[in-house]
Amino acid sequence: MTKQQKTETVPVPQGKVVHVTREMMDNDAVGMALDEQLFAIQGPTSIASLLAWRLRQPSPGRVILDQIARMLDPSEDSYLKLKVVRQKKGKSATKYVNDAAIAKAILQSQQELGRKSLSKTERGEIADRFGISDAKVRQVISRIRK
Numbered sequence: 001m002t003k004q005q006k007t008e009t010v011p012v013p014q015g016k017v018v019h020v021t022r023e024m025m026d027n028d029a030v031g032m033a034l035d036e037q038l039f040a041i042q043g044p045t046s047i048a049s050l051l052a053w054r055l056r057q058p059s060p061g062r063v064i065l066d067q068i069a070r071m072l073d074p075s076e077d078s079y080l081k082l083k084v085v086r087q088k089k090g091k092s093a094t095k096y097v098n099d100a101a102i103a104k105a106i107l108q109s110q111q112e113l114g115r116k117s118l119s120k121t122e123r124g125e126i127a128d129r130f131g132i133s134d135a136k137v138r139q140v141i142s143r144i145r146k
Contacts, residue, residue, distance in 0.1 A: 031067050036079050047080070102130055102140045 024030050039047050051071075054064045071082040086092075105126050110116055118126075123137045 027063075031063055032070075032080070035067070039080060051082075098130070099140055099143070102126065102132070102137065103144050105129065106137070106141055106144060 020030050020034075035047060035050070038050065051068060054060055055068065068082070071080055072084075106118065109118060109122055109126065113122070118141070120134070123134050123141075127134045127137045
């Protein structure tokens with residue numbers, strides 16, 4: 001057998017079998033058991049996709065909402081836990097909103113004064129109003145001009 005013909009066998013993870021009837025499907029514990037089964041077989045990405053899909057439904061069932069709330073609740077001690085983490089570094093929505101508010105204040109000051117440039121004291125007043133540095137105000141001004 002050559003190196004190209006070698007095949008690698010990857011074991012498929014197996015979970016415990018969940019036996020339910022149609023009437024039992026609305027039970028919260030059954031839903032959690034089925035999600036645990038999916039997690040054991042498919043992994044965390046499939047669970048995240050499933051939960052996102054369930055929440056995007058026009059009117060998710062009360063059982064689904066309770067199940068996700070239980071997974072988010074840190075006081076609960078269950079098998080599956082949802083953790084909120086920042087996916088990547090960079091500008092967050094808060095920074096965009098704050099920069100927009102600063103830009104609006106700068107533009108308003110420029111219109112009131114009737115000129116495009118602000119003096120150091122005027123920049124300082126805006127910085128004090130928002131609790132930021134003068135350098136941050138200058139940075140926002142430079143972005144407005146672009």
